[in-house]
Amino acid sequence: MQALLDGRLWLITLGALLVLVGVNTALQPNFLDPSVLQSNLTTFLPLVLVAVGQTYVVLGGDIDLSVGAIVALVNVTTVSVIAALGGTNEAVLAGLAAGIGVGLACGLVNGLVVAVLRFQPIVTTFATGIVFSGLALRILPDAGLPVPEVFWRGYAGGAFGLPTVVIVLAAVVAVTAVVARRPFAIRLKAVGGQRAAAFQTGLAVGRLRVGAYLLSGLFAALASLCLTGETASGDPLMGQTLALSSISAVVLGGTALAGGVGGPLGSLLGALVLGMIGNVIFFAGLPFEYQTLVQGLIVLAALAGGVLVARR
Amino acid sequence: MDRVTAILKDPLLLAALAVLALLGLGELLSPGFARGDQIVRLLTVAAILGIVAAGQNLVILGGREGIDLSVGAVISLGAVIAGNVMSGDDAMILPALLAAGGVGFLVGIVNGLGVTVVRIPPLVMTLGMMGVVQGALVVLSRGVPSGNAAPALMAFVNQPLVAGIPGILFVWAAIAVLMAFVLRRTLFGWSVYAIGANERAAVLTGLPAGRIRTILYGLSGLFAGITGVCVIGYTGNSFISVGDQYVLPSVIAVVIGGTSLAGGSGSYTGTILGAIALVLLQSVLTTLQMEFWSRQVIFGATLLLLMLLYGRQARLRV
Known part of the structure; x- marks a missing residue:
């Protein structure tokens, strides 16, 4: 048991998720209907994405409290670009690209300020x-500005016989799997676990931490695009609770806040567990x-339980 | 030149300079900004932030990544409890204060036990507690605003008591003196610095680090509960998220005041200046009559600038 769980704390999160799915199915018999599953996944997906991005920052020993604001800024950028370009299919593509660009830019700013200027991450982010969020209010002062039908229909619909949300989830798993096999992942864990030692081994500590913040910005942007597909309009105050929820999801998924231990798969499960609770x-x-x-009590108990199990 | 660097390295002096500069800037932009009654109004707002920041300051000083994210929910809880105990009755102010402070203290003790006994990271423990307290607030209030402040409490917070100064400022001054005395003149105070700076050494000299840290979280809850009473005194009534706006500013006030987030160094005097500087900054930005978004951007950018001056972490060395 001990050996099996070593470094695989997400197995416990998975177990908790399966129990919750079982209980939910008992309480709501049609829970496993494809349409019900799809609508649940649509609701959970933004937190899943933000939590996966947050994981990289936490693994590197930092934290990103700005993810909620990034979600809002990306949302208003995307809807404004689409509206400004006339709402055509090309405009939608340009809007998606602009949103992702803004997410990456925010991540880069965070990374440079925290890792290069060495500001304290909690206060800085x-x-x-x-x-x-100030910039988001500048771009779109009030909620509104609907997106073209193709945007939300595409998000609610599907491709290749699969719902879009399932494809997004699969893509997230694929991306995290690719990242996990890159030297970046193990180096980032080294930076989070023993920063001074990592630096003395010759790792580019600053660049790795910036990379983590870039990923966090990227995933926040993707989360925002999903939320935009769901709400089909702009909202400068979108996503305000996501920063703190994503930290809960990361911890529930077995990633240590101190850095160095854990992984995005656990956070994905942690976010689903939060939603299922x-x-x-x-x-x-x-x-x-x-x-x-x-x-609140169940989440607190789960957080405490996760910390207790992780220490063993 | 060395003198200048020395001054720039002293966070207390820096915060004081920031307060004076902001005051001057405000007066320049809008004559009358630095008038006596205006300053008293600003200090009243700063007092509310300053009282919750006192608890935050203690928790951060105690080290081991101490932070209390549950203060916002506890402020709301304190305000709702106080409002319901008072229900506009002057005679019930003291019981309201005791109830709000007592409940806050208990919530804080639970935080402290979670951090010290179960050894949950403070950020996670207090984040989880925030969710629990918010849930308790929904149960207590059933989602509708309830309770209101007694007239005497509102007068104490908003109206001049002696020499044009409202009562809440005397309370804040008393808390400041008490904090300085406890932190610098008592065994408990020095123990806080000791466990914050080097817990292992402190434990080896026989200090009960866990018990001290638990009390610090209890005190943070107590201060947050009292702040809740001040908030309902300031606004007259309460809603269940009234305290949320104080969570991160309370941390920022402590950091601007020169207390290290790593623990073990800093003072409440600095935090007082930090709270005043934060409130002044927001007030100056309001005076500029800018749009809300540009105030936000300048506020965030100024915080970053302050970080540049003294919030930086040590450089890694080979």
């Missing part, structure tokens, strides 16, 4: 988050006003 509580028929409290 809080401050850059304020700047990003909300689902189960909803379907358990608790009085409405108790749902938030029970959810």
Whole structure:
């Protein structure tokens, strides 16, 4: 058991997820219907994406509190570019590209300020988050500006016989698998685990940390595009709770906040677990006003349990 | 030149200079900004932030990545409890204060036990606690705003008490004196610095690091609960997310005031200046009559600039 779990804490998260799926299916018999699964995945996907990106930053020993603001900035950029270019199919593509570009740019700013200027990551990404959300309000002061039908129909629909959300999820798993096989992954863990030792081994500590923030910005941008596909419009205040939820998901997935241990697959499962806890509580028929409290208690217990198991 | 560098390296002096510069800038932009009654109003707002930052300061000083993200939810909880205990009755102010502070203290102790006994990282523990307290708030208030401040409490926070100064500023001054005394003149205070700077050494000299740290989280909850009472005194009523806006500013005030997030060094005097500087900065930006978005951007950029002056981490060396 010990050997099996060594470095595979996500197995426990997976177990928790399966239990939750079982309970949810018992409470809501049509849960496993493809359409119900798809709508649940649509709801969970943005947090999954942000949490995967956050994982890389946490693995490197840092933290990114600006992801929620990046989601908002990417959203307003995308919808504004699409609207400005006339809402054609080409305009949609340009909007998607612009959104991803903005996400990467935000990640680059965070990375440079934290890793190169050596600012304290919590305070810094809080401050850059304020700047990003200010810019989002500059671009789109009020919620609105609907996206063309092709955008949200494409997100709600599918391709190759699979729903788009499933394809996105599969692509995320594929990307994390590719990243995991690159030297980048193991070097980043070294930076997060023993920064001074990593530096003395000759690793480009600064560049690796910037890389982690770039990935976080990229995944926040993808999360934003998914949210935009779901809401089909612009909102400068979108995603405000995502930063703290993503940290919960990362910890639930077995990644140590101190850095160096864990991986994005766990965070993906952790984000799904967070979403499923909300689902189960909803379907358990608790009085409405108790749902938030029970959810908070279960999440706290899960976080504590995860930390306890990780220490063994 | 060395003198200049020395001055720039002293965070207390730097924060004080920032306060003076912001005050001057405000007066320049809008004559009357630095008038006595205006300053009193600003200090009242700063006092609310400063009181919650006192607890945050203690937790951060205690080291081991100490931070309390649950203060916002506890402020809301304190405000809702106080509002319901008072229900506009002056006679119930003291019981309201005790109830809000007591509940806050208990929440903080649970945080402290989670951090020290179960050894959950403070960021995770207090983040989880934030969710629990927010849930408790929904149960308590059933989603509708409830409770209101007693008139005497509102007068104490908003109206001049002696010499044009409202009562809350005397409370803040008392807290400042108490914090300075406890941190610099008592065994407990020195123990806080000791466990924050080098826990292993502190434990080897016989200090009960876990117990001290648990008390620090308890005090942070206590200060947050008291801040909740101040908030409802300031605004008259409360809603269940009224405290959220104080969470990260309380951390920033501590950092601007020169307390290291690594723990073990810093002072509450610095945090007071940090809280005043933050409130002044926001006020100056409001005076500029800029649009909301540009105020946001300048606010964030100024925080980054302050980080540049003294929030930087040590360079890695071979």
